[in-house]
Amino acid sequence: MFGGSLRVLEIFGDSADLGRGHGAACAGMIGKYLDDRIELTVQEEWSGGSPDRDLILEIAEGTLEHHERFAEELYVEMVAMADAAGITPAEAVVVGGFTDLVDVVRSVVGTAPLEHNCTAILNPEAGFLAQTWDMHASAGEFVIMLKLDPIAGPNAIVQTTAGCLGQMGMNEAGISIGINNLTSLGKPGVTWPFVVRRVLEQTDLDSAVEVVTGAELAGGHNFLLMGPDGDAVNIEAMPGGQQVTRTSDTAFVHTNHCLGERTAESEGERLPEHVESSNTRLNVAAELADDPEAFFAEALICRRVDDPHDVGTCGAVMIEPRKRRMKAVWGIPGDHPWETFQL
Numbered sequence: 001m002f003g004g005s006l007r008v009l010e011i012f013g014d015s016a017d018l019g020r021g022h023g024a025a026c027a028g029m030i031g032k033y034l035d036d037r038i039e040l041t042v043q044e045e046w047s048g049g050s051p052d053r054d055l056i057l058e059i060a061e062g063t064l065e066h067h068e069r070f071a072e073e074l075y076v077e078m079v080a081m082a083d084a085a086g087i088t089p090a091e092a093v094v095v096g097g098f099t100d101l102v103d104v105v106r107s108v109v110g111t112a113p114l115e116h117n118c119t120a121i122l123n124p125e126a127g128f129l130a131q132t133w134d135m136h137a138s139a140g141e142f143v144i145m146l147k148l149d150p151i152a153g154p155n156a157i158v159q160t161t162a163g164c165l166g167q168m169g170m171n172e173a174g175i176s177i178g179i180n181n182l183t184s185l186g187k188p189g190v191t192w193p194f195v196v197r198r199v200l201e202q203t204d205l206d207s208a209v210e211v212v213t214g215a216e217l218a219g220g221h222n223f224l225l226m227g228p229d230g231d232a233v234n235i236e237a238m239p240g241g242q243q244v245t246r247t248s249d250t251a252f253v254h255t256n257h258c259l260g261e262r263t264a265e266s267e268g269e270r271l272p273e274h275v276e277s278s279n280t281r282l283n284v285a286a287e288l289a290d291d292p293e294a295f296f297a298e299a300l301i302c303r304r305v306d307d308p309h310d311v312g313t314c315g316a317v318m319i320e321p322r323k324r325r326m327k328a329v330w331g332i333p334g335d336h337p338w339e340t341f342q343l
Contacts (some may be wrong), residue, residue, distance in 0.1 A: 002140035002314070003331020006159075006339050012149035019077035022163075023084025026144065029162035030085040030095060033142045037098045040136060040309065041105060051109050059104055060090040062188045063218055067093070070190045070215060071198050073152075078165060078194075085163065095163035097191025103219030103239075104186035106268070117311045118180040119281045119301050120224050121289050122232040123251040129226045129319040130292045131178040133159070133167060137305050140314035143330045145341070148200075156200045157341045159317050159328045166197040172343040173203040174228025174321040180254050183268035184220030184238050192221045195237075199225065209233050213242055220267070222254050228321045240266030251289035255282045292318055296333040304332065 011021035023030065041056050051059075068075040082092040094101055120131035133143075142161040146169075149155050158169035170176040177199045179192060195215050202208040205227035212223045212235045220238040236243040236258050243260025245252065256278040258264040270278075281300055288295040296302055296316060305312035318327040324343040329336050 002137075002143070003329075003336045006143070006145045006328060006330045008145045008147060010147040010149065014151050015073040015076040016080040018148065018150060019080025019082075020084045022077075022146070023081035026162035027085040029142050030087060033139070033161065033163055034087055034091050034095050036138050037094050041094070041098075041102060051105055055108070056094065056101075056105060057088070057090045059108060060093040060101055063093055063097075063101070063104065063191065064089055066189045066216060066218070067191070067194055071194055074165060074194050074197055081163070081165075087163075092163060093191060096165055096193045097218065099181050100186060100191040100217070100219030100221065102186075103184050103268075104188060107185040107187060117256060119285050120178050120180055120222075120254050121251060121285055121292070121295065122224050122226060122234060122247065122253075123289055124226065124230040124232045124248050125251070126290060127230050127320055127322045128292060129176050129178050129224055129232070129317075129321070130295060131168065131180075131224070131317060132296075132302055132313045133315045133317070134303060134311055134313050136309050137312040137314065138308035140312070140331065143315045145328060147341075153201045154203060155343060157326055157343060158197075158200065159315060160193070165193045166200065167193065168317045168319075169196070169200055170319050170321060170324070170326050170343065171200045171203075172324065174324055175200060175202050175205065175208050176226045176319045176321045176326075177208070178224040178317065178319070180222040180224070180256055182220035182222055182236065182238060182256060182258060182263075183270050184240075184266060185268055186219035187239050189216045189218035189239065191218050192223075195221075195223065199223075205231055205233065209235065209244070212237055213244065224254065226319070226321050228324075230322060236260050236263040238263045238266045251286075253282055253285040253289055255279075255285065257282075302332050302334075
């Protein structure tokens with residue numbers, strides 16, 4: 001369905017330069033991706049109702065001031081990217097922050113339980129962060145690798161999708177971040193790609209943690225952080241609360257349900273099969289937390305699907321902050337080769 005040699009986009013300059021470079025190079029993909037994500041959002045199984053395009057964009061528009069207030073330079077980048085791609089800033093929120101935006105849409109039109117994606121490991125002793133990126137399989141068409149060389153702040157490498165500022169990555173200081181989706185009813189706020197990129201502007205782990213815990217989030221997400229010394233932090237960040245777990249020796253795994261009592265209280269309703277999937281993958285990942293090769297070879301972890309609107313594995317990363325090394329694959333690991341990026 002998708003996969004192969006990663007498409008690498010190198011962009012450099014100030015915030016507007018980064019955005020223009022991204023938007024101009026990926027304009028065709030961004031427009032197609034926007035239409036795909038609008039098509040999904042209008043479906044009841046994703047949004048809990050039948051919102052039309054105008055309502056979706058009105059809700060996205062309501063998040064813009066939160067993005068600008070959270071990170072003004074990233075907002076400039078997103079607006080420049082949108083302009084170069086021929087879309088509006090609100091449409092850029094749909095493209096990049098889809099899962100959080102869907103949380104906000106649900107709070108307006110209803111509830112829906114279609115979220116069961118991504119499995120991740122933080123292994124500080126072995127010095128790696130590993131995860132799959134699972135999403136509606138049609139998103140796999142748009143996977144790219146960004147190499148960021150900003151005028152201000154550290155260089156970074158980010159596996160993402162066209163039109164999304166960042167999903168998983170590492171900067172030259174060794175600050176690394178991964179994500180799992182969580183189910184919640186959202187509210188106007190910041191979508192998770194802004195949080196990812198803001199983390200990658202930091203040069204120490206404590207500052208990176210403060211970025212996540214200080215964000216006024218639009219929807220539920222789990223953030224996995226690791227620093228160059230191997231210390232790791234998992235943050236379940238819900239609109240109604242947070243659970244911060246630090247580890248410097250024991251491996252920590254996460255899937256798509258809250259492990260903290262406080263965060264679980266604000267978790268949205270999920271289908272029984274999605275609950276089972278998340279619990280099963282959590283247990284399997286725990287057994288394989290010291291063996292990333294076996295982790296990525298496990299069929300329950302790297303999921304194949306035939307329907308482009310089913311949730312499947314679109315890519316994966318293996319980040320080693322001490323070595324400033326990130327391995328990434330577009331598609332299913334094993335079907336396609338890992339590619340190595342060094343900072």
